[in-house]
Structure formats: structure tokens, C-alpha cells
Amino acid sequence: MLSVKHLIDTYSLTADDITQILDTAASFEEVNNRAIKKVPALRGRTIVNLFLEPSTRTKSSFELAEKRLSADSLSMGGSTSSVVKGESLADTIQTIDAMNVDMFICRARLAGTPQKITENTDAIVINAGDGKHQHPTQAMLDLYTIRKNFGHLDDLKVAIVGDLAHSRVCGSLAPALKTMGADVTLVGPPTFQVDDPDWFGCPQTSSLDEVIEDMDVVYMLRVQLERMEGAAIPSRREYNRLYGLDMRRVKRMKDDAIICHPGPMNRGMEINADVADCARSRILDQVNAGVLTRMAEMYLLLGGENNGVSA
Amino acid sequence: MAFLLKSAHVVDPQLGLDDIRDVLIEGKEIKAVEKGIECGEDMEVIDCSGKYLVPGLVDMHVHFRDPGFEYKETMETGARAATHGGFTDVATMPNTDPVIDTGTGVRYQIDRAHAANLCHVRPIGSLTRGQKGEALAEIGDMVMEGACAFSDDGHGVQSAGMMRTCMDYVSQFDRVAIAHCEDESLTVHGVINEGRASTRLGMFGWPALGEEMEIYRDIELCRLTGCPLHIAHISTAKGLELVKAAKAEGLPVTCEVTPHHLFLNEEDISSVYDTNLKMNPPLRLKSDMEALVEGVIDGSIDCVVTDHAPHAQHEKDCEWEIAFFGTIGLETSLPLMLNNLVRTGKMSWSRLVEVMAVRPREVLRLRPVRIEVSSRADLTLIDPASEVTVDADYFESLSKNSAFLGQTLVGVATDVFVDGRHTLKDGIVA
Numbered sequence: 001m002l003s004v005k006h007l008i009d010t011y012s013l014t015a016d017d018i019t020q021i022l023d024t025a026a027s028f029e030e031v032n033n034r035a036i037k038k039v040p041a042l043r044g045r046t047i048v049n050l051f052l053e054p055s056t057r058t059k060s061s062f063e064l065a066e067k068r069l070s071a072d073s074l075s076m077g078g079s080t081s082s083v084v085k086g087e088s089l090a091d092t093i094q095t096i097d098a099m100n101v102d103m104f105i106c107r108a109r110l111a112g113t114p115q116k117i118t119e120n121t122d123a124i125v126i127n128a129g130d131g132k133h134q135h136p137t138q139a140m141l142d143l144y145t146i147r148k149n150f151g152h153l154d155d156l157k158v159a160i161v162g163d164l165a166h167s168r169v170c171g172s173l174a175p176a177l178k179t180m181g182a183d184v185t186l187v188g189p190p191t192f193q194v195d196d197p198d199w200f201g202c203p204q205t206s207s208l209d210e211v212i213e214d215m216d217v218v219y220m221l222r223v224q225l226e227r228m229e230g231a232a233i234p235s236r237r238e239y240n241r242l243y244g245l246d247m248r249r250v251k252r253m254k255d256d257a258i259i260c261h262p263g264p265m266n267r268g269m270e271i272n273a274d275v276a277d278c279a280r281s282r283i284l285d286q287v288n289a290g291v292l293t294r295m296a297e298m299y300l301l302l303g304g305e306n307n308g309v310s311a
Numbered sequence: 312m313a314f315l316l317k318s319a320h321v322v323d324p325q326l327g328l329d330d331i332r333d334v335l336i337e338g339k340e341i342k343a344v345e346k347g348i349e350c351g352e353d354m355e356v357i358d359c360s361g362k363y364l365v366p367g368l369v370d371m372h373v374h375f376r377d378p379g380f381e382y383k384e385t386m387e388t389g390a391r392a393a394t395h396g397g398f399t400d401v402a403t404m405p406n407t408d409p410v411i412d413t414g415t416g417v418r419y420q421i422d423r424a425h426a427a428n429l430c431h432v433r434p435i436g437s438l439t440r441g442q443k444g445e446a447l448a449e450i451g452d453m454v455m456e457g458a459c460a461f462s463d464d465g466h467g468v469q470s471a472g473m474m475r476t477c478m479d480y481v482s483q484f485d486r487v488a489i490a491h492c493e494d495e496s497l498t499v500h501g502v503i504n505e506g507r508a509s510t511r512l513g514m515f516g517w518p519a520l521g522e523e524m525e526i527y528r529d530i531e532l533c534r535l536t537g538c539p540l541h542i543a544h545i546s547t548a549k550g551l552e553l554v555k556a557a558k559a560e561g562l563p564v565t566c567e568v569t570p571h572h573l574f575l576n577e578e579d580i581s582s583v584y585d586t587n588l589k590m591n592p593p594l595r596l597k598s599d600m601e602a603l604v605e606g607v608i609d610g611s612i613d614c615v616v617t618d619h620a621p622h623a624q625h626e627k628d629c630e631w632e633i634a635f636f637g638t639i640g641l642e643t644s645l646p647l648m649l650n651n652l653v654r655t656g657k658m659s660w661s662r663l664v665e666v667m668a669v670r671p672r673e674v675l676r677l678r679p680v681r682i683e684v685s686s687r688a689d690l691t692l693i694d695p696a697s698e699v700t701v702d703a704d705y706f707e708s709l710s711k712n713s714a715f716l717g718q719t720l721v722g723v724a725t726d727v728f729v730d731g732r733h734t735l736k737d738g739i740v741a
Contacts, residue, residue, distance in 0.1 A: 009582065088629055110630035111513045112584035131632065133513025171513050196510040 002300050006125040008114050009134040010176040018180060022144050024296035025289065031068060032292060041299050042071035046101040050092075050117075051077035051128070052108045057263055057287065058128050058137070062105050065294035071302075077107070089113065093120040103302055106130070124301050129168055137294055138262055139172040143180065144289040145282050146217055149258055154181030157214055161187040162221030162243060162270050164194050164204075165232075169221060169262045174200045185211055188221075189243065191232035208243055213252050219260045220245050220270050236269045246272045250280065258282050313337045314733065315350055319359035319692065323366060323682040324661035325669055334364060336688040339731040344682055355733075359692060362725065365664045366680040367399025367689035369671035370641060372464070372489075372543060372567060372616035375401075375432070377423060378416075379408025384621040384709045386423035386432065389641075392619070392708035393430045394734045394741075396641040397724025399689040401430055401619075402675055405437040406465040412437040412448035414456035421457055429734050429741070430727075431689070433459040433675060438477040438488060444468045447480055454484045459675040462489035464543055469495055471528055478529075478538035485676055487539040487565070492525035492550070493592070502632055504593040508577035512584070514632060517593045519547045526550045530557045533564055541674055542566035544618050546592040548602035555611045565674050567614040568603050570647045571638055571714050576600040586627045586634035587714045590618075608658050613670040617644045621710030638714040642706055646699050647715065649722025654695070692726035697738075699723045707740055 002017045031039055047066050051059050059075070066073040076096075093104070093116075103124045106114045111131035118125050129135040147153050158177055164170045164186050177184050178201055186197055186204040197204035205211060212218065223239065233239045240246070245259065259271075259280045267273045276283060316334040321344070323329075333348040334341060350356055375389035376382075384392075393401045403420060405411035411420065417434045424432030436453035440446045442463045450461055461481055467490065468474040474490075481488050498521040503509050505516025526542055530553060533540040545551055545566045557564040571590060576597045580588045588594060606612040620637025627634050648667065652658040668691075672679055680689045701718045703711045727735035734741050 011582075088625060090628055108630070110632045112582075112631045115582060115584055116630055131513055132515075168513060171510075194510050195505050195516050196507045199507050199510045 005301070006114070006118055007136050007297055007301060008118070008125065008127045010136045010139050010172040010179070013136070013176065013179065015179050018140070018143065018176060020300060021140050021293060021296050022147055024300055025144050025292040028292045028295045037068050038070060039068065040070045042066070042069040042302055045071045045103070045302055047071045047073045047103040047105060047298070048096055048101050049073060049075040049077070049105045050096075050107070051075065052106070052113070053129070055107050055128070057290070058107060061287070061290040062128065062294055065291050065298060068291070069295055069298060071298070089116055090120050093117050097121040097123060103298065126297060126301065131168065132166055132171065133168055134172045135168040136172045136176075137290070137297060138169050139176040140293040140297065141286055141289040142173055142219070142260060142262070143176055144293050145260065145286045146258070148285070148289070149282060150216065153177065156182045156216045157185070158182050158217040158219060159185045159187050159208070159211055159215045160219045160221060161208055161245070163192045163223045164188045164221065165192050166224040167221050170194070173219070174202055178202070185215075187211060187243075189233060208249065212249055213254070216254065216257050217260060218245065218253065218257065222262060222264065223266055223270050225266070240269055244270055244272060245275050247274055250275050250278065253280070260286055262286070312731070313342070313354045314728070315348060315354045315356045316359045316364060316692070317356055319362055319364035321364045321682050322660045322664050324665055325679065325681050326683060328682060329661060334682065336690070336728060336731050339688055341682065341684055341686050341688050343684060357726065361694070361696065363660060363693040363695060364682065365691050365693065366668040366682060367727065367729065368397050368645065368667045368691050368724070369400040369675070369677070370398050370617050370619065370644065371402040371614055371671040371675055373401045373403055373619040373641060374406065374621065374637070375403045376407060376621060378419065383623055386420060387427040388707065388709040389619075390424060390427040390429040390432065391740050392639070392641040392706065394727055395707040396643070397645045397691045397693065397727060397735070398641065399430055399691065399727060399729045400433060400672070400677065401641070402433040402435050402459055404435055404462060404464040406442060410437050410442050411435075411453070412440050412442070414449060414452035417453045417456040417458045430729055433677065435460045435462050435464070435489065437461065438463045438468060438481070439473065442466060444470060444473055447476065450480055451484070454486060458486070459677065460487050460489050460541070462491065462543065464489060464491040466495070467491040467493045467525060471532070474529065475532050475536060478532050478536040478540070482536050482538035487541045487674055489541045489543050490525065490529045491543045492522045492529065494521045494524050497521035497524065501593070502589065503580065504577045504595050506596070508580055512580065512582070512631075519549065519595065522547060522592055523550045523553065526553045530554070530562065530564055533557070533562055539563040540565070544569050544572065544592060544616070545603070545612065546572045546595050546599065548599045551602055551606050551611060558611065565613040565670070567616045568607060568612050569616060569618045570640060570644050573600065573603055573607065574647055574651055575714060584631045586629065586631055587638055587712050587716065589631060589634050589636055590638060591636040604652070604657070607666060608652070608662065613666065614674060615644065615648060615666045616671070617641050621708055622712050623710060627712045637712070639706065639708050639710055639712055642708065643701055643713060643715045643720070645693070646720035646723050649693070649695060650720040654721060688728050688731040690728040691724050693722065694725045695722045697721070697723045697725065
């Protein structure tokens with residue numbers, strides 16, 4: 001059992017919680033490799049995928065995870081949701097809640113939305129990304145990918161590179177890595193740096209070239225073009241030259257170091273095409289881990305050992 | 312009607328008075344202040360033993376959303392809230408719809424307030440037409456209709472050149488320009504203090520510098536134009552240092568602080584995202600809060616004001632980033648000051664009276680109220696031992712968006728007299 005009722009942020013997770021999620025995800029590897037990729041673990045449970053902001057990979061990853069656990073799911077959001085028609089979040093949630101659902105998966109443009117949902121329903125809430133705040137399920141799939149590669153997380157050196165200030169990925173990944181004993185460095189242009197790196201307990205630098213040789217993991221963030229709200233960098237070209245991961249930089253990395261990216265990539269901006277497809281890249285492993293870790297999170301939160309059905 | 316207030320502890324720093332007195336009110340005036348006044352016929356006697364009688368409290372920074380947003384607060388509900396909180400006077404900010412930028416608007420608010428017949432409402436006119444920061448509002452017309460000060464509160468005047476013109480123009484009248492200090496090119500999308508809080512909660516920050524730069528700018532414009540300047544809702548230690556330095560130079564600069572900036576800081580904003588804590592300027596650091604408390608006590612801050620900002624439930628019961636800015640404050644201001652500063656011995660009663668009654672009247676150029684014969688009978692009677700629980704039912708305000716919901720505070724106004732009328736009787740609004 002996890003120590004939390006909902007999965008809202010990674011600050012609230014203990015090392016034991018994270019280990020449980022990763023271990024449970026590993027146990028689902030076998031299910032995902034079968035011809036019949038399905039277990040009855042969440043049969044009869046109703047899960048609502050409330051995506052108030054566009055999403056392709058996170059949404060499809062959750063939907064597949066739900067199907068593989070035999071849950072009944074309903075996807076709402078975008079142009080079909082009444083939020084677009086001006087309904088308040090509280091009304092939307094209370095309306096869905098009145099239909100007796102067990103879990104909300106929520107993606108939202110505004111920070112704190114998942115927390116507000118918990119105030120309007122007894123159902124369990126998983127945060128699938130809220131504004132610039134948190135994206136905990138992304139952090140879990142990243143940790144899974146990294147742990148699978150190295151066999152451990154403690155003492156690894158990880159650089160998170162790019163648009164730190166607008167990144168919920170950084171906001172959730174950095175604390176989770178710290179909790180697991182990894183050593184995190186934040187790298188980005190000053191206009192993309194977080195207001196208070198001390199909150200993460202991480203050093204922050206504007207020079208990728210100074211740190212890249214020491215790193216076990218180079219985690220490239222997507223430049224959130226849609227979240228920039230004003231020009232913080234002069235051009236894509238200059239960004240690529242200063243902060244983009246190109247082969248020249250890749251060659252300076254440690255022999256066994258790996259590259260991650262949460263996607264979707266801006267090829268030619270934060271990561272060059274040949275780098276994205278090179279042997280060090282774990283980007284597709286991350287996508288694969290997304291389904292496994294999301295199955296684990298839903299399974300652990302919505303019953304786990306107490307749901308009367310074993311996986 | 313005459314009222315005889317028996318055995319009140321009268322505090323009036325203007326007279327150096329801090330002692331037990333009987334006070335007789337007749338008509339609109341104080342008729343006698345003595346030890347032991349005989350009870351005559353036609354006198355309502357009020358036993359004030361254990362209570363404090365002070366010059367009527369003034370909140371020189373409130374938002375009564377009338378005209379335009381009457382679903383949040385009207386002149387009447389606002390006046391009821393003010394009375395319930397112990398105030399005899401409030402000064403209303405002009406960011407209504409339409410903006411109060413002509414004498415007609417000022418007259419409307421005064422007439423509405425007269426109809427409510429509770430506290431004195433002193434309209435503050437806008438500096439620029441429509442608060443757009445582009446052209447002068449009809450400031451002289453508003454002075455003639457009774458405007459007590461001028462401000463573009465809510466935004467601030469973005470252009471230094473326009474602010475200079477405003478202050479030049481205001482300088483011909485005996486009025487202050489009240490500056491809402493916010494450089495919007497620095498605060499942009501900010502919804503929370505920039506730093507730990509913005510990082511922790513993942514939202515755009517509102518940097519302290521966005522306020523401090525404009526305080527500096529407006530102090531220099533005060534020096535240039537000679538127009539008296541009052542800095543609204545100061546929220547940072549550095550901003551207060553700038554004001555102190557200006558005062559030390561003898562410039563006509565004053566400032567005010569809100570109870571929420573005195574008693575709350577960004578650490579109070581938890582991952583629950585309680586939108587009643589979303590303010591403009593935002594709750595700052597604990598160290599800022601402590602510096603502001605020090606400033607209220609040592610006299611470098613002139614006034615305590617509430618920035619009473621009523622909003623409807625649907626405007627607050629939503630995600631933080633789209634919630635409206637502000638908290639109501641009229642009914643918690645005095646209890647908070649009593650509970651947190653006076654009861655704890657950090658602040659004297661006479662200093663409390665200075666920041667909540669004497670100095671606001673001076674800044675607004677209102678006639679002074681003193682507890683002496685022939686003074687206007689605008690008085691507040693306070694029970695320092697009475698307990699209030701701050702919940703939705705406690706408020707007379709039409710809106711309930713208080714940052715202090717759930718608190719229990721000791722010390723509250725029980726009675727208020729305005730022009731000799733008994734507007735608050737034993738805690739009940741007349």
C-alpha cells in the first residue's frame with residue numbers, strides 16, 4: 001500500500017512508495033509481453049480520464065493501462081467537456097462524481113487542479129500533469145527507465161536540461177530523484193531557470209558543456225513553446241547551439257550514460273534527430289515504461305493487495 | 312438622543328488621554344468628557360467598564376463594488392461590514408464599473424452611502440480616465456464633489472510620464488495621490504510571490520522588485536512634483552526601507568499595510584491552493600512580514616488598511632491561477648490587530664488608535680475626531696476580552712472570501728457612533 005491516497009505530486013511520496021510503484025510496474029512487464037495483454041485486477045472499477053489540456057501520449061498511455069487492468073474507462077476533455085462551456089471545475093467534478101466513479105485521471109492547464117478535484121469527490125485522483133506544477137506519473141516512468149538501465153537510482157548523476165521554469169516534468173522528476181538518492185543538476189539558460197532551485201536542493205547552472213561529461217543521465221526537456229508567454233530565448237537556432245543535445249556533445253558523455261526526453265520532441269531544437277535515435281537514447285523505453293508504471297499506480301491506489309483480486 | 316458612556320477607558324493619543332472617563336454624546340457632538348457625569352433624563356446609559364473608547368476607526372482602502380459589481384458588495388452591505396468591524400469611516404477605491412473618474416461618480420457613491428445611513432463613505436477618485444493610465448481624470452470636479460484622495464489602485468499608473476502628470480495636477484489640491492505600486496512588465500502573469508512559493512506550487516511569480524521599483528519611482532516623482540504621496544498596501548521590507556528613507560528626507564510620503572501582509576506570509580499557502588490567500592500584492596516572505604510588523608509598531612508605517620476586496624463564491628472557488636485577487640478584511644482587521652499585537656503587548660493602545668484612526672484621517676485630509684468637547688461624535692467602543700470566531704456566518708459583507716476563515720480572535724468592537732447615531736449596538740449593526 002502507498003502512504004498517499006492520491007497521486008498529486010512527488011514530494012509526498014516516500015522512497016518506499018516509489019520503490020513499490022517501480023517493483024509493481026516490473027511485475028507487469030510479463031503481462032505486457034503476452035499475446036493477451038490483460039489481467040482482471042481492476043475489473044468493474046470505473047476510471048474517468050479528464051483531459052482538460054491536449055495530450056496524446058499521456059492519455060493513450062493511461063487508456064492502454066486501464067484496458068490492460070480490465071477497468072471501465074471514460075475519456076472526457078478538450079472540446080467535448082463542459083469546462084469549455086464555462087462550467088466550473090467543481091460542478092464538472094460533482095457531476096461526474098454523482099455517477100459513482102472510482103478514479104479520476106486529470107490533465108489540466110492550471111496548477112492545483114488535481115487538488116481541487118479531491119475536494120469535490122471521494123474518488124481517487126491521479127495527476128496527469130497540472131500546469132507548470134507537477135507531472136508525477138511522468139517522473140515514475142522516468143525513474144523506472146533509469147533504474148532498469150542502471151539497476152539502481154542512488155548515486156546516479158542526472159542533469160535535467162532545458163526549459164526548467166515552465167516544466168512540470170522537472171518539478172516532479174527532480175524531487176523524486178532526490179528522494180531515491182540520485183544527484184540532480186539543473187541546466188538551462190537563465191531565462192528558463194527555476195525561481196528557487198534551493199527548493200529542489202539542486203545546483204542550477206547555465207552551462208551544459210561544463211557538466212555533461214560527469215553525467216550518467218542527460219534528461220532533455222521539451223521547450224514548452226506553448227507555455228513560454230513571452231520570448232525567453234532569441235531563436236531556436238541559438239537554443240540548439242547553446243543547449244541542444246547534438247552528436248558533438250553526446251560524444252563527450254560517459255561511455256554508459258543514457259539520454260532521456262519526455263516527448264514530444266522538438267527535433268533540431270533541444271535534441272538533434274540523430275541523437276534522438278542513437279544507441280544511448282532511452283526515449284522509447286520511457287514510453288513503454290509509461291504503460292507499466294501507470295498500471296502500477298492505478299493498481300496500488302485503487303485496491304492493491306486489498307482489492308480482492310490479484311494481478 | 313443623548314448617550315452617556317459610563318466608565319470607558321478612553322484612549323486618544325491626540326490629547327495624551329489614556330484613562331477612565333464618562334463621555335456624554337448629544338446630537339452629533341461630544342458634550343462632555345469627565346470623571347463621573349450625572350445621569351440626566353433622556354439619556355441612554357451604556358456601561359463601558361472594561362471597554363476601550365477610541366476615536367472612530369477609519370479604513371482608508373476598501374473596495375465596495377458599487378456601481379457595477381453589486382453581486383460582490385454594495386454601498387449598503389459594505390457599510391454594514393464596516394460598521395460591524397468597528398469603523399466610522401471608509402475610503403472606497405474607484406475601480407468600479409464605470410470607474411469613479413468624474414464628480415458624478417463621486418456624488419453617486421456619497422448619495423448611496425447616505426441612503427445606507429451607517430458609516431461615512433469617502434470616495435477616492437481615479438487618477439486617470441477609466442484607470443487606463445492614458446489621460447487625466449476630472450480630478451478637480453471630483454474634489455468639488457467630495458473625493459478625499461486619488462488613485463488608480465488595482466493597476467497602478469504604468470507610465471512614469473503619466474504618473475508625473477497626475478501628481479503635478481493633483482499637487483494644486485490639498486489631496487494625496489495613492490500609489491498602487493506594480494510594474495506590470497515585471498509582474499506579467501504573476502499570481503504568487505516569486506521565489507520559493509512560485510517554485511513549490513508551479514506558478515508564475517510576482518517579484519518583490521515589481522513593487523519596489525515603482526515605490527522608488529513614485530518617491531522620486533513626489534520629490535519632483537511636490538505632490539503628497541501615499542504608498543498603498545506595502546508588502547516588502549525593501550519597499551518599507553525606501554519609504555523610511557523618503558520620510559527621513561522630509562518628503563511628504565506616507566504608507567499603509569494590510570492585516571494579511573502583517574499576519575500571513577507565503578508559507579501559509581499550502582498545496583491545498585486556498586484561493587482566499589491569493590492577493591495583489593501577494594503574500595511575501597516571513598522576513599517581510601516581520602519587518603512590516605516592526606514598521607507598524609515603530610511608526611514608519613502610517614496606517615493599517617484592509618484592501619477589503621469582496622469576490623463572489625464562484626470567483627474564488629476555482630483553480631488558483633484563474634481565481635480573483637483579494638480578501639475581505641473590514642470585519643477582521645480590528646480583531647486581528649488586537650489579538651496579534653495589542654494583547655501580546657507588542658503594540659500600545661495609543662499606537663493602535665494612531666494607525667487605525669488618527670493617521671488615516673490626516674492622510675485623507677478629514678477633520679480630526681478627538682474625544683473632547685465639541686468634537687464630532689464618531690466613536691468606536693471596543694471589548695478587548697470578547698471572542699469572535701471567523702466563519703461565513705460572522706460576516707455582514709455580501710462576500711465571504713476571507714483569508715482568516717477558521718480563526719478565533721480575542722477583541723472586537725461592540726458599539727459604534729457616527730455623528731452621534733448608534734450604528735453598532737452591542738455587536739449588532741443598526
